[in-house]
Every structure is written in structure tokens, then in C-alpha cells.
Amino acid sequence: MSSIQNLATNRSVIAGRINGRPVGGGSRPLHGPTGDLVAHLSLSDVPDVDAAVRAAVDAQQAWRRTPPPRRGEILTRAAAILAERRTEFAAAITREEGKTLREAGVEVDRAVDYLSFFGAEGWRLAGHEFANLEPNLRITSRREPLGVVGLITPWNFPLAIPAWKLGPALVAGNSVVLKPALEAPGPSVLLAELLESAGLPPGVLNVLIGGGATVGAAVVAHPGIQAVSFTGSTEIGRQIAAVAGQRMARVQLELGGSNATVVLDDAEPDVAAELIARSAFGLTGQACTATSRVYCTPGIAPALVESLAARARAVRIGAGTDPATDIGPLVNPAAHARVAKIVETAVREGAVLHTPREAPPPFFEPTVLTNLAPGAQIFETEVFGPVVAVVEVSSLAEAIACVNASRYGLVASILTDSLAAAQTFTDEVRAGTVKVNEATTGNQPNVPFGGLKDSSNAAFKEQGSAALDFYTVSKSVYLRWAS
Ligand code: NAD
Numbered sequence: 001m002s003s004i005q006n007l008a009t010n011r012s013v014i015a016g017r018i019n020g021r022p023v024g025g026g027s028r029p030l031h032g033p034t035g036d037l038v039a040h041l042s043l044s045d046v047p048d049v050d051a052a053v054r055a056a057v058d059a060q061q062a063w064r065r066t067p068p069p070r071r072g073e074i075l076t077r078a079a080a081i082l083a084e085r086r087t088e089f090a091a092a093i094t095r096e097e098g099k100t101l102r103e104a105g106v107e108v109d110r111a112v113d114y115l116s117f118f119g120a121e122g123w124r125l126a127g128h129e130f131a132n133l134e135p136n137l138r139i140t141s142r143r144e145p146l147g148v149v150g151l152i153t154p155w156n157f158p159l160a161i162p163a164w165k166l167g168p169a170l171v172a173g174n175s176v177v178l179k180p181a182l183e184a185p186g187p188s189v190l191l192a193e194l195l196e197s198a199g200l201p202p203g204v205l206n207v208l209i210g211g212g213a214t215v216g217a218a219v220v221a222h223p224g225i226q227a228v229s230f231t232g233s234t235e236i237g238r239q240i241a242a243v244a245g246q247r248m249a250r251v252q253l254e255l256g257g258s259n260a261t262v263v264l265d266d267a268e269p270d271v272a273a274e275l276i277a278r279s280a281f282g283l284t285g286q287a288c289t290a291t292s293r294v295y296c297t298p299g300i301a302p303a304l305v306e307s308l309a310a311r312a313r314a315v316r317i318g319a320g321t322d323p324a325t326d327i328g329p330l331v332n333p334a335a336h337a338r339v340a341k342i343v344e345t346a347v348r349e350g351a352v353l354h355t356p357r358e359a360p361p362p363f364f365e366p367t368v369l370t371n372l373a374p375g376a377q378i379f380e381t382e383v384f385g386p387v388v389a390v391v392e393v394s395s396l397a398e399a400i401a402c403v404n405a406s407r408y409g410l411v412a413s414i415l416t417d418s419l420a421a422a423q424t425f426t427d428e429v430r431a432g433t434v435k436v437n438e439a440t441t442g443n444q445p446n447v448p449f450g451g452l453k454d455s456s457n458a459a460f461k462e463q464g465s466a467a468l469d470f471y472t473v474s475k476s477v478y479l480r481w482a483s
Helices: 046-063 068-084 086-097 101-121 160-171 186-197 212-221 234-246 269-285 301-314 333-348 396-405 419-428 467-471
Strands: 012-018 021-023 025-031 037-043 128-130 137-145 148-152 175-179 205-207 227-231 250-254 259-263 291-296 367-370 387-392 411-415 433-436 472-480
Touching: 012 046, 012 186, 021 046, 037 086, 046 148, 046 175, 046 205, 046 212, 068 086, 068 101, 068 160, 068 186, 086 101, 086 186, 101 160, 148 160, 148 212, 160 175, 160 186, 160 227, 160 467, 175 212, 186 205, 212 227, 212 234, 227 234, 227 467, 234 250, 259 269, 259 396, 269 291, 269 301, 269 387, 269 411, 291 301, 291 396, 301 367, 301 387, 333 367, 333 387, 396 419, 411 419, 419 433, 467 472
Parallel strands: 012 037, 148 175, 148 227, 175 205, 227 250, 259 291, 259 411, 291 387, 367 387, 411 433
Antiparallel strands: 012 021, 012 205, 025 037, 128 137, 137 472
């Protein structure tokens, strides 16, 4: 039986999976961002965590002995199937998360790339040989899987984030307990089924649909889980680090952001505004890499603000399923209330609003603010909505100081033709990724990704070959033989 039934209708049941079979109980309605009934959730509770870990422990015995290229082949096959089922997966993302079908299609493409990339990594897993003084001794190190890993994911990229964690986890020979966010769990379940159809043995990937404070916390605390990779808010990340640290489990935390774009006078205002609009308003601002702060020098400020506000006003807001829509709603009314409060606070702090506030919740207009002091609340918080605050600064040095004043350090970009300014910026900015003449959003699957400061525990990177460092442990082997 499929654990997602009648997906095309509004009467589907979404259940987790243990050992290749649906799991969970009850029937809790899942509503999309605009309140329509999307599915019924068959929820797991804490005892299912133990059952999932036991299934994962058993399945890992054969999985870790499967040659890495064969493990990779399954991911490669899954990537091909996912590409064929692009429309179906995009529809599931849009229905649950609310982004447009175009944006959801791009997310599916990214997931295909992650699976393809890590499929090929199966042929590249390698160890190391050390020099030594003795003729009959060989000293090597090899990468071994950790065992069972727990993956806890947010709702905003409900397919791509599970895919970028599952790729390295599985190809390295680990088995997995995945707990997606309750707001948009369907794509994770679909992906698990797809991986099984591509040849992944039952029990290697188990998915639990449940609450964060219950099921998520039980995954983090379970002694059978060797490592936890978490993407989500900084606040929950801190709690997870404390619990995992107590039992000395390896933990990877990729957290919130307050990303900045710097614009210097030599940039072209319309080109800059276009890049910022894409970074700030695309995906309804619900990307950890979204730009929410802009620091610009005085010569370009008026033209930049005018062009950015015009672009904000031209964005067509609506249902993600409508091909005419540029951006969908915020994920739920609570998210709307939170973003609205951030804007209201900014206005109370003296911000000038350059765009109208008319859309009914949970829709939120792209919003451009100016006239805020560096210490304003919006600069201390992750906005996670289509809102950008533009601040005039006197110099590149002041811009860099403002960028670095944030407690977050995920992505920062500079828009300039000056090679010297670009070089200074990339040298001096404290962020996991720095860009020149690029949107803050977007990254390639083969390039390491992760933040600094409150955006990450910065212990391990995700994506690229570097992602395998988290999912493997090196074993040193001394091998002596008689001559
Ligand atoms: P969240 O922190 O509320 O939840 C993330 C996941 O953690 C969910 O699956 C949730 O159920 C679970 N969870 C909640 N409490 C838990 C607990 N006590 N123990 C274990 N698990 C628990 O985040 P969200 O609202 O789903 O996602 C938005 C956040 O994710 C934003 O802050 C965004 O910046 C961040 N994010 C970061 C990246 C990145 O790579 N840095 C990427 C995407 C999203």
C-alpha cells in the first residue's frame, strides 16, 4: 500500500514509513497555507522512534557492506525517476508549502541534482595511505559510515533539504530516520517511496510524521542514533545541540539567516534591484538565504530604492497553482502574523514604507523599508518573509561593518564592478558563503554550504563532497605482515 493515497485529490493520507511499510495512527487534517484541506496525516508518536531506529540498525548491517558504487547507483536511478515525476512532486510541494509551481519545479530539479551528485560520489569515496619507516607495515585510513543518522528538516524546502541530506547519508552507508516538518511532510514520504522503488532496501530509510517537541526530540535523544543533521531555526538548533552534546552524538546544525546585499555606487541600479528583488521576494522570502538587508552607498541609493520598490509593486501575489503568480502566500497565518509584526515594529521605529500593505493573510506583499537605524529590530531577527530594509552607508568599510554586525552569518553578496572592493568584501565578511554580483539565494550541489555564527554550529558543511565528512568517520588501520 502506498503511504500517500489519492495524491491528486484533497483526500490523501500521508503516513510515515518504517521498514518500507506505512506507520502512524489517527487522522489529523493537514491544511495548506490558504486553509484548504490537503491531506490527512497519520501521525507517529515517540514509541515509533524506537521501532524506526531498530529497523534502521538491522537494515544498516547489509547496507554498509553494499559496495559504495552500488549504493550510489540507487541514488542515480532515483534521480532519473524523480526527474520523470517532476510535475507530481512539484504539485505536492506547492499544495503543502505554498510556493509557486515554477519555484517548486526548480526545487525538484535541485533535488534531482543532489541525488545525481551523491550517486556519483559512490565511485569517489576514498581513504588515505600514510608513509612509514617499516617495509612490512601499511598504515591507511578509510571512511566508514556512522550507523544510524537522524535527519530533521524544515518545511521551506520540503524536498530539496531531505534530498541534500539523504544523498551523502545513504551513499556513505548509513541508515536513516528522517523527521520532516509537520507543515509539509508529503514530499519526504514520496521521496522515500521513490528511493525504495529505485532499489533502496526497506529499513535503510525510515520516515516519521510527528511533532518536533515529541518525535523530533525523541530522535535527537535516542541512543541508537549516532548523529543528527538538523536544518531549522536557531532556537530549536540550540536545544538539539544541548541534548545531542550530552550523549556525545555528532550534530550538524544549519540554521537561520539575515542575509545582506551591499550595493556600491558603480553598480547599475536596475540590475542591482533585479538581483535584490529575486533574493528578497522570490519564494515569498521564505529561504534561509533570502536577502533582508541592503547596504548601499549614497550615489546609488535613490535610484536603487525607486527601482526596487517598483519591482516589489509589480510582483503578482496569488495561489501557487496559478501560472500568473510570481509568489505564493506565507506558509501559514502564524508566519503572516510574525512577519507583519516585524514590519509594524520597523514602522514604529521610524521606517519609511515604500510599498502598499493590502494583501489579505496569509499573502504578504513584497515590502521595501528605508530610514532604519543599524540597531533596529529587523536587523537582529530572521524575517523569513518578502521584506527588505535598505540602509544608506558612507563607504565599503561601513557596509562591511554593518554586514558583520548581525548575529547571523549565512550568505552575503556585493554588487559592484570594482575588483578591489569585491576582493575586500570576500576577505572581510564573516559568512559561510560570499558572492559578487550574484543573488544571495541559490547554490550549486557540488559546492559546500553552511553558515557561521548563529547560522550554524559550523562543525560540518552540507552539500558537495564535503558533506561526506559529517556522515563518515575515519578508521585508522595498521596492517603488518611477515616478510
Ligand atoms: P523549526 O526549527 O521550527 O523546525 C525544524 C524542524 O525541527 C521541524 O521538523 C520541527 O518539527 C523540528 N523540531 C521542532 N522542535 C524540535 C525539538 N525540540 N527537537 C527536535 N526537532 C524539533 O524550523 P522551520 O520553521 O521548520 O523552518 C524554518 C527555519 O529553517 C528558518 O529559521 C530557516 O532559516 C531555517 N532554514 C535554514 C537552512 C540552512 O541551510 N541554513 C535552510 C532552510 C531553512
